[in-house]
Amino acid sequence: MKMLKKILRRRNFLILQAITSIVLMIMVVRLGLVPMKYLIIVGLVLVALELGMYVWLQPYKHRHHHDKKGKTRYLVGKIVSLVLSLLMVVGSFAVSKGNKSIDEMFGDNKEEITYSVIVLKNSSYKKLSDLNGRSIGVQPNVDTTNQNYVLKEIAKKVTLSPTEYLNYQAVAEGLVSHSVECILLNEAYRTALAEYDSNFSKDTKVIWKYTLTQNVKPQTKSTNAAGTFIVYISGIDAYGTASTVSRSDVNMIVTVNTNTHNILMTSIPRDYYVPLANSGKEDKLTHSGLFGVENTVKTVENFMDIDIDYYARLNFTTLTELVDAIGGIDVYSDKDIKLLHGRELHEGVNHMDGATALAFARERYGYESGDYHRVQNQQDVLTAIIKKMLSPTLLTNYTKILDAAGDSFTTNMPADKMKELANEQLNTNASWNFSSRIMQGTGKMMTGGYMMPNTKLYYTIPNEDSVKQNKQYIKDVLSNDTLN
Numbered sequence: 001m002k003m004l005k006k007i008l009r010r011r012n013f014l015i016l017q018a019i020t021s022i023v024l025m026i027m028v029v030r031l032g033l034v035p036m037k038y039l040i041i042v043g044l045v046l047v048a049l050e051l052g053m054y055v056w057l058q059p060y061k062h063r064h065h066h067d068k069k070g071k072t073r074y075l076v077g078k079i080v081s082l083v084l085s086l087l088m089v090v091g092s093f094a095v096s097k098g099n100k101s102i103d104e105m106f107g108d109n110k111e112e113i114t115y116s117v118i119v120l121k122n123s124s125y126k127k128l129s130d131l132n133g134r135s136i137g138v139q140p141n142v143d144t145t146n147q148n149y150v151l152k153e154i155a156k157k158v159t160l161s162p163t164e165y166l167n168y169q170a171v172a173e174g175l176v177s178h179s180v181e182c183i184l185l186n187e188a189y190r191t192a193l194a195e196y197d198s199n200f201s202k203d204t205k206v207i208w209k210y211t212l213t214q215n216v217k218p219q220t221k222s223t224n225a226a227g228t229f230i231v232y233i234s235g236i237d238a239y240g241t242a243s244t245v246s247r248s249d250v251n252m253i254v255t256v257n258t259n260t261h262n263i264l265m266t267s268i269p270r271d272y273y274v275p276l277a278n279s280g281k282e283d284k285l286t287h288s289g290l291f292g293v294e295n296t297v298k299t300v301e302n303f304m305d306i307d308i309d310y311y312a313r314l315n316f317t318t319l320t321e322l323v324d325a326i327g328g329i330d331v332y333s334d335k336d337i338k339l340l341h342g343r344e345l346h347e348g349v350n351h352m353d354g355a356t357a358l359a360f361a362r363e364r365y366g367y368e369s370g371d372y373h374r375v376q377n378q379q380d381v382l383t384a385i386i387k388k389m390l391s392p393t394l395l396t397n398y399t400k401i402l403d404a405a406g407d408s409f410t411t412n413m414p415a416d417k418m419k420e421l422a423n424e425q426l427n428t429n430a431s432w433n434f435s436s437r438i439m440q441g442t443g444k445m446m447t448g449g450y451m452m453p454n455t456k457l458y459y460t461i462p463n464e465d466s467v468k469q470n471k472q473y474i475k476d477v478l479s480n481d482t483l484n
Contacts, residue, residue, distance in 0.1 A: 010057045010074075013081040017053060020088035021046040027095040031102075032419035035427035053081045094399055101402040106415035110213050111292060113143075114187040115150045117208040120175065125182070128158055128208040136160040137174040137183035139167060142278075143291065150184065150210050169196050169452050175204070182207075188290045189451075191247055196455045218414040223307035227259040228478045231413070232297050232311040233382070235319075236289060248289030248296045250378055253304065255477045258424070264477045265382065265436045266470050267375040271460040272441060274303045276450055283450035284459060290451070293410075304471055310413040318409050319361065320354035322385065325400040328353050329384035337366045357381050372438055379436040390425050390432065437473055440466035 025043060028034055034042070056077040117136070119125045136154075138147065140162075154160060163180050165171045168189050175183045176197070185193075193200045222229050235250025253266040270286040277298035278291045288296040293313050301308050314322075323329055329352055333345040339359035352360060361381045367373035389401075424430075441460035449457055 010078070013078050013085075014050070014054060014057065016085045017081050017088075018050055020085045020092070021050060024088045024092045024095070027092045027099070031095055031099050032416070033422050033426065035423055037427065049084060053077065053084070057081065098399050098402055101399075102418070103415050105402065105409065106218065106411060106413055106418050110215055111410070112211055112213050113146055113292075114209060114211045115147070116185050116187055116206045116210075117154070117182050118175065118185050118204050118206055119182045120178075121203050121205045123181070125207055128154070130207075131160060131182055132158040134160060134181035135163050135179075137171045137180040138162050138164055139171050140164050141166070142168070143186055146212055147184065147186070149212065153210055154184075154208075167451065167453060168193060169454060172197060172200060186290070188247075192287060192290060192451050195457055196452050217412065219310055219412045220414055222309045224309060224478060228255075228257045229309040230255050230306060230474070230478075232300060232308045234289060234293055234296055234311060234313045235378070236313065236315045247286045248293070249286055251285055251296070251300070252379070252382070253300065253306070253308070253474065255474050257477050257480060258421070260477075260480050261430050261432045262477050263386070263432055263434050264473060265379050265434070266474060267379060267436070267438045268300070269371060269375065269439065269441060269460045271371075271443075271458055272439070273449075273459040273461050274299060277302055279450055281450040282448075284457070287449070287451045304467075304474070306471070306474055310411060310417075312409065312411040312413070314409050319381070320358050322401065322409075323352065323354035323357045323381075325403070326385070326388045326397055329357060329381065329388055331357070331360065331380050331384050333360070337363065339363050339366075352381075357384075375438050376436070379438075383434050383436070386434075387432075392426065435473075435477075437470055439463070439470050 025039075025046060028042060029039060057074065117128060117131070119131075125131055138151070140147070151162070160182070163174065165174055168185070171183050171185070172193050174180045190201065197203075224230060231254040233250065233252040233254055234248045235252075236248060247270075249270050251268040251270060251272075253264075253268070255264040255266070256262075268285055270284065272285040273282050274285050274288075275282050276288050276291070276295065278288075278295050285296070285299065288299040293311055297308050297311050300306075330349050331352055332349050333347060336345065336347050338344050339356065340362065341355070341359065343356050343359050345356075345360065350356075361378045362374065363377060364370045364374040440463040442463065444459055444461050445456055446459060447454060447456050449455075449459065
């Protein structure tokens with residue numbers, strides 16, 4: 001009983017509240033998102049709560065011993081102090097978890113490449129050992145290092161005789177024509193093969209898989225002038241984790257000038273016919289993503305004559321969950337339109353949840369300009385997301401935002417850079433000027449692309465004047481000029 005009385009002493013409640021307050025304050029400071037003026041306010045509130053509870057918990061023993069009101073007040077005070085301490089513990093854990101999530105999201109990204117051994121669906125092969133002594137079709141000129149590593153892993157289990165082909169189209173043809181019993185396929189190329197043979201996945205089966213995981217190091221040094229940087233946004237055509245190597249269907253250069261508070265979004269059509277950085281040969285820009293996001297970044301850098309500081313890679317899952325996490329977005333539609341799954345928009349500003357924003361960003365058949373209007377919609381959605389994130393929503397919903405992004409978002413921007421930008425925005429509440437551009441070109445059905453050289457595909461041939469003009473727009477923003 002004496003021990004319990006010692007534990008329930010007034011000073012112990014005050015000490016516990018003080019300790020939990022200090023821990024919470026340390027966690028908030030370490031988070032790095034909260035500006036100094038708000039840190040001061042938080043600190044003052046915590047001190048005021050401590051002083052308030054000190055006054056509240058003044059002992060009642062000097063009063064009359066029958067003072068029930070005093071006893072009740074004293075007891076309630078202890079309960080309130082304990083509840084405050086518990087809330088601060090919960091808050092500290094939440095802030096700590098958020099800080100850890102930020103560091104992981106911006107500092108420990110990975111890229112996953114999955115290889116499959118594939119056979120014809122009607123073959124008798126069911127497992128890798130059934131192929132012992134058979135031939136395997138490979139493409140030795142693409143992703144050579146990773147492919148050789150996987151072949152060595154296969155060699156530990158079975159003996160296969162490699163047959164080399166010039167490109168993945170020829171590899172697939174080798175399997176279909178029974179020239180080889182199986183092929184080794186980087187799963188990122190499966191969607192590209194579907195352009196050559198729409199029945200490829202239906203007519204084949206996977207009997208063995210191997211996933212390579214590679215670390216992506218944060219970019220610690222900006223190559224552009226102080227206060228300016230360029231982020232490349234890559235939207236991949238896959239659900240699930242954004243670390244999966246896949247086609248880059250959304251290709252957007254975001255030029256940021258924090259001195260003038262200008263943001264320029266320059267979209268490049270996915271079918272733009274450009275030289276791929278890894279081969280020097282021309283193909284659709286979307287196919288550059290099959291060789292990893294860094295290949296897409298280098299391809300765009302070479303083509304646009306710019307230095308890209310960071311990239312952010314997201315997929316359709318990210319968009320849906322992120323929009324919901326920030327409470328939806330307001331986006332303007334230039335017409336009444338019915339979207340996928342029956343969702344309808346009216347002409348004017350529409351409040352969109354994640355699923356509606358995704359449907360809007362993917363819609364093209366309802367517009368005369370097709371893919372160009374879809375790109376404009378994507379820019380509008382991204383602009384709305386950025387505007388919402390530039391508001392205090394970032395701070396009030398940051399745990400939801402981090403949970404929504406999770407594995408569906410990868411970037412090489414370091415955590416410190418993101419925190420610095422968020423801290424400055426929350427401190428100044430600056431108003432930003434958004435501009436958007438779409439690079440123009442002419443659609444053409446032709447053969448000759450690097451990935452599918454013998455298959456007639458749709459390409460967008462770049463308009464030279466548009467390329468030149470958009471290069472200048474980017475330079476203007478970087479040099480502190482404001483675009484109209």
